[in-house]
Amino acid sequence: MRRTDFRTIAACAALLVMAPIAALAQDDGVEVPPDFQPLDVIEGPIDDPEDQVFDNDAPFDEFGNPIVPNPEDPNAPLRPGEGDTVTTVQEGPEVADGTGANIRGLDKLSGKTVDLALKTGETGEIGWLQITLGDCRYPTDNPVGDAFAHLVIRERDAEAPIFDAWMVASSPALSALDHARFDVWVMRCTTE
Template sequence: MRLIPALVAAALAAAAPALAQDGQFEPLDIIEGPIDTPEDQVYDEDAPFDEYGNPITEEPLPEDPNAPLREGEGDTVTTVQTGPEVEQGNGAVLRGLDKLAGEPIDLTLAKGETGELGWLQVTLAECRYPIENPQGDAFAHLVIRDRDAEEPLFDGWMIASSPALMALDHSRFDVWVIRCTTE
C-alpha cells in the first residue's frame, strides 16, 4: 500500500510554491516514488484500515486475570508494607477558611459528627494517624455538603501534610485537616 505516501508527496509539491511566494517558507525537497518501509513491517493490502490509514491488525486478547495459576506460579509470596502503620482517632480538628471574610474557623468533630462552616455541612467519617508520629500527620475521610444540595461537594480523604492533594473545590470556603484527636 504505497498510495498514501504518494498522495502526501503530491500535496506537498502542490503547496510548496504557494508557501514560498511570500518569502517566509522555502520549498521542501520532494521525494518522488515509493517510500520504503522497514523490512520487519509488512502491510497486507487487503487488510482493513482505520480512519488514519493505519492497518488494523488482530491483537491477541490479554490473559484472563481470573484464570487459575499455572504450575509453579504463586509459590512464593512477598509481603510489602506500603506505608506506616496507622491508628484510628476518635475525632479530628479541621480548619475552615471563609475566603470572602478572610476568617479562619476551627472545627473539632467526633467520628460521625457534623459541623457547619457557613452554609456547608462537614461530616467526619473517620480519622487515622501514624502510630509512630500521632501529631505529625492525619488522614481524614470527610463528606462536605451544601446545606441545600443532595449530592456532596466533597466525599473523600484529606491528608494534613498534603492539603492540596485532595481539596474541596469551592468558591467561598476552604477546608483542611489539622490533626486527629485521641481523647
C-alpha cells in the same frame, strides 16, 4: 475486534505529511529523487492488519501493555526475566485510626478562619457548610503528622454532598473542596 498494525499507520501518516512537502519542493524547482521516501518507517514486511486479531483475554501489565509470551517457548511463565524492568509498589506506613480530627475552614470573603474539633461520626458547621467526619487515620509512628480524613460536606438543607472523599493534611490540594466561598482542610487527627 481487529487490531491495526501501527507500522502501517505510521507509514500512511508519514506519506500524508511528507507527500505535500515533496510536491511543494518540486514546485519550487527543487529536485526530488524518484525513489524519494519521506521517512524510513517501513522496516521489513508489513503484516496484513486483517490477519491480526486482538485477544481480549490477553494478560496486560500495570501500564496496559500486553504481556507477550516467549516466542521460543510459548509455555514459559509470563514472569519478568533477567534484565527486565520490574516496577514494585511499596506499601505505605502502618496507620492507626484516630478518635476525631481537627479541621480548619476559611471564609474566603471575610478572610476569617474557623477551627473545628470533630469526633468520628460527628457533624460541625463552617458558615452554611455542614462537615461530617467519617474517619481519620494517621501514621502510627507520627500521630500529629500526615493525617488523612474522610469528610462529607453538604450545604445546609441539601441532601447531596458537595464533597465526599478523603483529605490529606500534608497535601490539601490533592483532594480539595471546590467551593466559591469556603475552603476546608484537615489539620490533624486526635487520639483522645
